[in-house]
Structure formats: C-alpha cells, structure tokens
Amino acid sequence: xxxxxxxxxxxxxxxxxxxxxxxxxxxxxxxxxxxxxxxxxxxxxxxxxxxxxxxxxxxxxxxxxxxxxxxxxxxxxxxxxxxxxxxxxxxxxxxxxxxxxxxxxxxxxxxxxxxxxxxxxxxxxxxxxxxxxxxxxxxxxxxxxxxxxxxxxxxxxxxxxxxxxxxxxxxxxxxxxxxxxxxxxxxxxxxxxxxxxxxxxxxxxxxxxxxxxxxxxxxxxxxxxxxxxxxxxxxxxxxxxxxxxxxxxxxxxxxxxxxxxxxxxxxxxxxxxxxxxxxxxxxxxxxxxxxxxxxxxxxxxxxxxxxxxxxxxxxxxxxxxxxxxxxxxxxxxx
Ligand code: IMP
Ligand code: MG
Numbered sequence: 607x608x609x610x611x612x613x614x615x616x617x618x619x620x621x622x623x624x625x626x627x628x629x630x631x632x633x634x635x636x637x638x639x640x641x642x643x644x645x646x647x648x649x650x651x652x653x654x655x656x657x658x659x660x661x662x663x664x665x666x667x668x669x670x671x672x673x674x675x676x677x678x679x680x681x682x683x684x685x686x687x688x689x690x691x692x693x694x695x696x697x698x699x700x701x702x703x704x705x706x707x708x709x710x711x712x713x714x715x716x717x718x719x720x721x722x723x724x725x726x727x728x729x730x731x732x733x734x735x736x737x738x739x740x741x742x743x744x745x746x747x748x749x750x751x752x753x754x755x756x757x758x759x760x761x762x763x764x765x766x767x768x769x770x771x772x773x774x775x776x777x778x779x780x781x782x783x784x785x786x787x788x789x790x791x792x793x794x795x796x797x798x799x800x801x802x803x804x805x806x807x808x809x810x811x812x813x814x815x816x817x818x819x820x821x822x823x824x825x826x827x828x829x830x831x832x833x834x835x836x837x838x839x840x841x842x843x844x845x846x847x848x849x850x851x852x853x854x855x856x857x858x859x860x861x862x863x864x865x866x867x868x869x870x871x872x873x874x875x876x877x878x879x880x881x882x883x884x885x886x887x888x889x890x891x892x893x894x895x896x897x898x899x900x901x902x903x904x905x906x907x908x909x910x911x912x913x914x915x916x917x918x919x920x921x922x923x924x925x926x927x928x929x930x931x932x933x934x935x936x937x938x939x940x
Contacts, residue, residue, distance in 0.1 A: 607773075607816040608800045611780030612871035614789075614827035616849065616858065617820040618883030620646030620662040622922055623776055624929045627663035633771040634670045635661035636763050638806030639778025640794050641678030641706060641734070643727040645852025646778070649927040655691065656852050658729075659684040661776045664691045665929065672759045674775075675702035676796075676806025678734050681751055698757035700808075701747035710734040724792055725829025727853050732795040760808025767813050777803040781819070781871040792831025800875040818921070819877035821868055823888040823908070826858040835861045846887055863888075863908075865915045872916040879936075880916060882909065883924035886931075895925045898933050 609626075611617040623646070626632060642658040649655075650665055659679065663669045671693060673679060679699060688694050710730030713720075720726045720733075737743035746752045766773050779798040782788040786797045796802065800817045804810065827833050828851045837860050842848040847860035871877070886893040889905040898906070901923075909920050923933040 607818055608775040608777060608803050608814055609818045609820065610777035610798070610800050610803060610875050610877075612819040612821040612868060612875075612877075612880075613780045613825045613864070614782050614833075615644070615778070615780040616826055616828070616851070617780060617822045618881075618924055619777070619820045620648050620657065621883060621924055621927070621929060622818070622820050622881045622932075623662045623774065624648045624650065624665045625922070625932050626774065627666040627669055628929065629934065630772055632663050632666060632669050632774045634672065634763065634766045635663035635774045635776055636672035636674050636759055636807045637661045637677055637776045637778070638674050638803035639677060639776070639798055640796055641729065641731045642680045642683045643729045643731045643794065643853060644778035647852055648929065650929045657687055657691075658853060660687045660691060660693065660697065661774075663774060663776070664693050669696070670762075671697045672757070672762065672807075673699040673703055674759050674763075674807030675700035676802070677703050678706050678731050678738075679703045679746060679752070680706040680729070681749055685751065697755055698759065698762070699746055699752065699755050700759040701745060701756045703746040704734055704738045704743040705745060705749055706730045706734045707744065710737070723830060727829075729853065735795040763807055763809055764813070767809070775803050775807050775809065781874055782867065784874075787874050789831045792829065800877070816879060817875050817877045818879045818881055819871055819875050820881045820883060821863070821871070821912070823863055823882055823884045825861045825864050825867070828854065828856050828858050833859050833861050834864060834867075837861055863912075865911070868912060869916050872918060877916075878918055879921040880912065880918060881922040881924070882912065882920055885909075885923050886925045892925050894931055896931070896933055898923075898935055901933070
C-alpha cells in the first residue's frame with residue numbers, strides 16, 4: 607500500500623499510518639517524499655511524537671523502518687529520532703539518499719524567493735535537491751555516522767513484497783505541493799504523488815495493491831499560494847481549524863473541505879481508498895466514535911458526499927488525536 611496526502615500536506619497521514627501499522631502489523635515501511643520538511647505527528651497513549659525522517663509506523667515494534675533512495679536525509683534529525691523512538695536496530699536507509707548540509711539550510715532560509723515568496727519550511731530540501739540535480743550532493747554512503755544503517759532499500763522492499771509481507775510506502779507533503787502537479791511555483795521541490803513515492807523507494811507500479819489518499823475534513827496550507835475559499839484567520843480560529851505547523855511553528859491557513867480538489871487528487875494518485883481525518887474537529891459530536899453507525903447524520907452525509915464525488919470508498923475515518931480514535935470500514939461497508 608502507498609499512503610499519500612490529498613491536499614497541501616498536514617492531512618493527518620501520521621495518525622492514519624500509525625493506526626495501520628498496529629492494526630495490520632506492517633512488516634516493513636519505507637518512506638518516500640522530499641525529506642525533513644515533513645512533520646508527521648503521532649499521539650499514542652498520551653504521548654506525542656513528531657517525526658520528520660522516520661516512517662510513522664514505528665509504534666509497531668516489529669516493523670522495519672526504511673528510507674528510500676529518493677529521500678533527502680538530515681543525519682542529525684534522523685539520529686535524534688532513532689533515539690527518541692528507541693528504534694536503533696530496525697532502521698535502514700539507502701546508500702543513495704542525498705544528504706542535507708548546513709549550507710543547504712542557509713541557502714533555503716537566506717533566499718528571499720524561497721523563504722519569503724514561496725514560504726518554504728527552511729529545512730534545506732530545495733537547495734539540496736538542486737545539488738542533487740547538479741550531481742554534487744553528498745549521499746548517505748559518504749557519511750561515516752550513517753554507515754551502520756545502510757541497506758539496499760529497493761531490494762529489501764521488493765523482496766518483502768514478493769515474499770508476501772505487509773509493506774507500506776509512506777508519502778509526505780501533499781498532492782498539490784507536487785512540483786509537477788501542484789500549485790507551481792508554490793510547491794515543494796519534487797513530485798510527491800503516489801508514483802513518485804514508489805519511485806523514491808524503487809518499486810514499480812505493478813507491485814502496488816492499494817493507494818490510500820488521506821484528506822483532512824477541512825483544508826489547510828502553510829506558506830504562499832492559492833487556497834480556494836480561504837477563511838479569515840478569526841473564522842478559522844473560531845472553528846478550531848487554525849493549526850500550528852509541526853516543523854515551522856507557523857500558523858496554517860484554513861478553508862472548508864474542497865470536493866473538486868479531492869476528485870483531482872484521487873485521479874493524480876490513482877487512489878483506491880480514502881481516509882478522512884479530524885472529522886471530530888468539524889463535527890465535535892463525533893469525537894472518539896469508533897463505529898460508523900454512531901456518527902451524527904450530518905457527519906455521515908459528509909462522508910457519503912465525499913464517496914459520491916471521488917467514486918472510491920472512504921475506508922478509514924479519524925475521530926480524535928489518539929491512534930485508536932478511528933473508524934475502520936475496510937471489512938464491512940455501510
Ligand atoms: P519546502 O518543501 O520546504 O521547499 O517548502 C515549499 C512549500 O511546501 C511551502 O509552502 C511549505 O510550507 C510546503 N511544505 C513542504 N513540506 C510540507 C509538509 O510536510 N506539510 C505542509 N507543507 C509543506
Ligand atoms: Mg505535517
């Protein structure tokens with residue numbers, strides 16, 4: 607399965623992926639996507655983890671955690687996260703991952719165009735991808751501190767799929783941040799749709815069974831660029847939609863759920879299933895609900911309208927911050 611974001615990132619992929627990891631006992635997860643510009647939050651048993659490099663499947667202790675060759679690695683962030691999650695021994699990264707250095711972070715933060723106009727996360731990912739395209743970036747095999755972690759990730763992932771193991775490819779950012787299909791120039795520094803996530807890890811399209819696209823029950827974005835039907839800040843606050851960004855601490859801009867964008871995201875990713883997160887933020891009476899029949903009629907109508915629009919099933923619904931606050935409809939249909 608490939609999991610991707612359907613809007614501009616921050617859809618709640620971390621929550622959905624950690625639910626899947628525990629519920630489906632994911633044997634191996636490999637992250638694709640850009641790099642530590644991502645921020646995936648996991649809340650479990652009262653503890654909250656904010657991950658920028660490791661797959662958010664770490665909660666399931668038997669899951670092997672991998673970073674695909676396409677991902678940019680900041681060694682310090684990666685090693686810190688391994689300590690935080692106590693995951694040494696089950697982490698591996700591809701020798702071809704490119705390395706973010708201080709000069710990339712300085713170039714990102716110091717560029718008027720990137721930091722002010724585009725509103726990047728300032729994590730150095732864009733300038734590092736520039737060096738990669740120039741073929742001058744360092745790669746993981748050049749870094750002694752990472753040598754113990756190097757594995758051929760594509761070989762391992764393909765082998766695991768062929769052996770019938772449960773494999774998840776974790777996307778980052780969101781469909782409309784794609785360099786190719788997103789709101790250019792207000793986007794990230796590479797494609798982040800499902801095909802790109804597969805390519806980052808080194809898996810071809812014939813090996814993918816399911817593509818899960820994650821939508822939040824409302825839309826947010828950080829940084830510049832168009833946000834259709836954007837709410838004034840006061841209104842976003844009143845509705846409880848004014849989030850703070852995981853990586854940058856900036857206020858996220860907010861808008862109501864966008865059905866047209868959802869339809870387009872399903873198309874761009876060839877999605878086969880939808881997850882809807884934070885339903886409880888839009889419909890507070892739904893907080894903590896774990897059975898579809900217990901949702902309010904209004905919330906059910908919202909879910910049904912999504913399904914009617916995108917023409918694939920909503921299989922998972924998030925109803926609270928904890929990993930287990932979820933409705934799983936993969937077996938029974940409503
Ligand atoms: P960059 O990826 O840091 O170059 O930033 C480019 C644009 O993508 C900016 O608008 C960022 O706010 C946005 N962006 C990048 N990664 C994420 C993410 O994981 N979540 C939300 N927005 C992101
Ligand atoms: Mg995020």
